[in-house]
Amino acid sequence: MVKxxxxxxxxxxxxxxxxxxYRVLDDCGQPVSDEFVQIDExxxxxxxxxxxxxQTMDTIFYEAQRQGRISFYVTAIxxxxxxxxxxxxxxxxxxxxxxxxxAGVLLWRGFTLQEFANQCFGNKYDNxxxxxxxxxxxxxxxxxxxxxxxxxxxxxxxxxxAYSLKMDRRDAxxxxxxGDGGSSTGDFHAALNFAAVMxxxxxxxxxxxxxxxxxxxxxxxxxxxxxxRGQAYGVRSIRVDGNDALAVYNAxxxxxxxxxxxxxxxxxxxxxxxxxxxxxxxDSSKYRPVEEIEWWRVARDPVTxxxxxxxxxxxxxxxxxxxxxxxxxKQVLHVIQNAEKVEKPNVGEIFxxxxxxxxxxxxxxxxxxxxxxxxxxxxxxxDFPTS
Amino acid sequence: MAAVxxxxxxxxxxxxxxxxxxxxxxxxxxxxxxxxxxIFESNGNPRSGLNxxxxxxxxxxxxxxxxxxxxAAASTLSKHGHELLLFEALREGLEEEMxxxxxxxxxxxxxxxxxxxxxxxxxxADKYGDLRVLDTPIAENSFTGMAIGAxxxxxxxxxxxxxMGFLLLAFNQISNNCGxxxxxxxxxxxxxxxxxxxxxxGRQLGAEHSQRLESYFQSIPGIQMVACSTPYxxxxxxxxxxxxxxxxxxxxxxxxxxxxxRIPDEEYVLNLEEAEMVRPGEHITILTYSRMRYHVMxxxxxxxxxxYDPEVIDIRSLKPFDLYTIGNSVKKTHxxxxxxxxxxxxxxxxxxxxxxxxxxxxxxxxxxxCLSSQDVPTPYAASLEEWTVVQPxxxxxxxxxxxx
Numbered sequence: 001m002v003k004x005x006x007x008x009x010x011x012x013x014x015x016x017x018x019x020x021x022y023r024v025l026d027d028c029g030q031p032v033s034d035e036f037v038q039i040d041e042x043x044x045x046x047x048x049x050x051x052x053x054x055q056t057m058d059t060i061f062y063e064a065q066r067q068g069r070i071s072f073y074v075t076a077i078x079x080x081x082x083x084x085x086x087x088x089x090x091x092x093x094x095x096x097x098x099x100x101x102x103a104g105v106l107l108w109r110g111f112t113l114q115e116f117a118n119q120c121f122g123n124k125y126d127n128x129x130x131x132x133x134x135x136x137x138x139x140x141x142x143x144x145x146x147x148x149x150x151x152x153x154x155x156x157x158x159x160x161x162a163y164s165l166k167m168d169r170r171d172a173x174x175x176x177x178x179g180d181g182g183s184s185t186g187d188f189h190a191a192l193n194f195a196a197v198m199x200x201x202x203x204x205x206x207x208x209x210x211x212x213x214x215x216x217x218x219x220x221x222x223x224x225x226x227x228x229r230g231q232a233y234g235v236r237s238i239r240v241d242g243n244d245a246l247a248v249y250n251a252x253x254x255x256x257x258x259x260x261x262x263x264x265x266x267x268x269x270x271x272x273x274x275x276x277x278x279x280x281x282x283d284s285s286k287y288r289p290v291e292e293i294e295w296w297r298v299a300r301d302p303v304t305x306x307x308x309x310x311x312x313x314x315x316x317x318x319x320x321x322x323x324x325x326x327x328x329x330k331q332v333l334h335v336i337q338n339a340e341k342v343e344k345p346n347v348g349e350i351f352x353x354x355x356x357x358x359x360x361x362x363x364x365x366x367x368x369x370x371x372x373x374x375x376x377x378x379x380x381x382x383d384f385p386t387s
Numbered sequence: 388m389a390a391v392x393x394x395x396x397x398x399x400x401x402x403x404x405x406x407x408x409x410x411x412x413x414x415x416x417x418x419x420x421x422x423x424x425x426i427f428e429s430n431g432n433p434r435s436g437l438n439x440x441x442x443x444x445x446x447x448x449x450x451x452x453x454x455x456x457x458x459a460a461a462s463t464l465s466k467h468g469h470e471l472l473l474f475e476a477l478r479e480g481l482e483e484e485m486x487x488x489x490x491x492x493x494x495x496x497x498x499x500x501x502x503x504x505x506x507x508x509x510x511x512a513d514k515y516g517d518l519r520v521l522d523t524p525i526a527e528n529s530f531t532g533m534a535i536g537a538x539x540x541x542x543x544x545x546x547x548x549x550x551m552g553f554l555l556l557a558f559n560q561i562s563n564n565c566g567x568x569x570x571x572x573x574x575x576x577x578x579x580x581x582x583x584x585x586x587x588x589g590r591q592l593g594a595e596h597s598q599r600l601e602s603y604f605q606s607i608p609g610i611q612m613v614a615c616s617t618p619y620x621x622x623x624x625x626x627x628x629x630x631x632x633x634x635x636x637x638x639x640x641x642x643x644x645x646x647x648x649r650i651p652d653e654e655y656v657l658n659l660e661e662a663e664m665v666r667p668g669e670h671i672t673i674l675t676y677s678r679m680r681y682h683v684m685x686x687x688x689x690x691x692x693x694x695y696d697p698e699v700i701d702i703r704s705l706k707p708f709d710l711y712t713i714g715n716s717v718k719k720t721h722x723x724x725x726x727x728x729x730x731x732x733x734x735x736x737x738x739x740x741x742x743x744x745x746x747x748x749x750x751x752x753x754x755x756x757c758l759s760s761q762d763v764p765t766p767y768a769a770s771l772e773e774w775t776v777v778q779p780x781x782x783x784x785x786x787x788x789x790x791x
Contacts, residue, residue, distance in 0.1 A: 146576060
């Protein structure tokens with residue numbers, strides 16, 4: 001019921017106070033209040049181990065790219081809590097529509113280190129059949145939809161999938177991740193609007209990490225972050241401390257329940273910092289101070305913060321820490337070595353899966369290519385798999 | 388051919404098609420296809436791109452002047468079948484598929500209770516509910532994206548572009564995701580969407596509502612494109628598109644929705660990759676699709692009176708081309724005219740010309756002639772608009788020139 005007023009007053013472009021940020025643990029891993037839902041040791045330990053694994057995997061794969069062993073890589077350094085804690089709060093039936101900085105979600109779901117390596121090397125064991133760049137993972141088995149390079153195109157996909165779940169009345173939701181930059185796109189806007197109108201069970205998870213390549217949030221939008229946009233579309237929303245694993249876990253857990261039981265979309269804005277470069281094609285020291293990067297990487301590391309909490313709970317210790325890091329490091333190096341040795345997919349895979357069955361023009365094109373390779377073998381690499 | 392072209396003369400005006408006379412044209416193509424109804428039903432998979440040769444039960448007409456249609460066939464068909472308009476045929480096809488498979492759903496602007504801008508979805512929301520026939524807000528890129536997401540999760544969405552031209556806004560999703568995700572995911576996720584809507588040059592709809600999107604989409608790998616032109620093929624292609632596991636773009640034409648025809652009562656599904664033999668002939672092959680089919684048939688009437696025997700093929704499948712049917716025709720007549728509504732540059736005609744030249748160069752006695760619209764935005768004024776589109780007189784002139 002809209003009330004009338006005789007006050008010619010414009011709504012301010014800014015609220016008095018910025019929307020509060022939910023957190024459970026302070027920067028030293030100490031709980032800030034007495035009331036929070038305790039998570040059990042098993043879950044907490046699993047979360048911590050996967051956060052360490054993600055961090056280690058990212059570091060080593062990044063080095064591998066620098067050594068020229070893989071062509072490209074994107075790290076999630078600084079966003080380990082977002083990756084693992086949000087995944088931990090979901091169920092396997094929930095469908096994940098990632099942007100590209102959410103490998104941790106797939107890791108949690110059971111994608112093996114070897115499978116990650118296979119995709120990065122684009123070898124014949126890659127379930128994407130060598131068709132996508134590194135880090136463009138996808139696995140229908142894990143309900144993780146293949147990463148596309150296009151920014152925020154996955155956001156409406158998630159809404160469509162939620163619509164499908166709603167039609168089936170499934171006890172599941174969809175979740176989609178995107179960054180502060182992605183929130184500027186037309187697809188983000190329309191997807192939120194649609195989800196609200198359609199009452200679709202989707203969680204919109206925005207990783208506000210401060211940077212869209214070299215564009216700081218100040219140049220990306222002038223609103224109070226992304227959380228305020230939720231209300232503009234009629235979507236319930238919350239801002240959380242993205243570097244606090246417990247806060248992320250709680251928020252996603254509750255959001256999931258609301259999304260499914262009330263059949264509504266939820267927007268979560270997780271405040272964090274992209275401690276690494278945008279990708280291996282970027283050197284962020286060119287546009288932001290090295291001190292800033294270092295500070296976030298060390299003082300605000302989400303993995304350290306969570307570790308302090310589990311140590312305080314008596315579940316973790318320093319020896320355990322070095323043991324696990326060594327162990328994972330060895331595993332990652334091993335899978336990289338393995339993946340590197342495996343041959344690439346067969347040349348025939350250029351032409352399959354464009355359609356369900358190859359049409360005549362593609363059959364012709366494959367024949368033509370194979371004839372060319374046979375006639376000029378010296379122009380093709382000696383280990384080029386043709387059979 | 389006399390009986391056939393007589394009927395077609397009446398359709399030239401396009402505003403009202405006499406159903407009886409229309410019956411005469413289609414009966415010929417129907418009798419060739421009768422056996423196929425049951426083949427499609429029994430194996431359930433209408434798509435037989437590689438098995439085409441086996442399924443063909445084609446009759447080739449060798450007479451230049453056609454004999455009167457078989458009266459026995461005529462009488463059986465007039466007892467069966469029902470008459471409807473093209474937009475109703477589309478709806479019938481859509482409804483049958485929605486009955487058959489609960490995963491088929493519709494999304495688009497005003498498709499629900501409004502029934503769609505050309506009434507193709509009229510009544511469906513009442514029957515299947517608001518969720519299965521979904522009204523979307525105005526954001527083509529996003530509701531196409533939604534459909535892609537839904538398709539990857541198991542639904543079979545039929546996306547309606549209120550006008551095909553609006554799908555330019557959906558280009559990112561169609562090109563980068565719809566066409567690509569099956570491939571880039573290594574075959575893990577499939578996208579069985581149908582994207583359909585009215586396009587082409589209408590009557591004074593203005594430049595923005597007179598787009599021919601088949602030109603722009605034809606390069607996208609991973610999608611299929613078909614264009615319907617009669618109630619019979621509209622229904623058959625709609626059903627085939629929905630059943631296909633690949634994303635299919637079905638092009639309808641704004642001016643063809645009110646065409647009336649008698650179509651079979653029995654279920655039938657057409658092959659997405661097949662062209663339609665509209666009028667067999669010996670002297671010259673005229674390839675066309677959608678609305679231009681009618682301009683071609685009108686020109687054909689004139690040409691027959693002048694003593695020519697044109698073979699008219701409605702290519703129907705815009706991607707991929709049915710080079711089997713087209714090739715056989717070229718090998719027979721050695722002369723080709725393509726009549727399309729696309730613009731000269733980069734249209735379907737341009738690709739088809741290249742394709743025929745590449746594959747059937749030896750069989751051509753003359754260069755291929757391609758008649759297209761000019762490279763101009765469609766003007767509003769009726770007289771101007773009329774002359775941006777290929778007219779029958781131009782077709783007649785081109786054939787006469789080519790057959791000298």
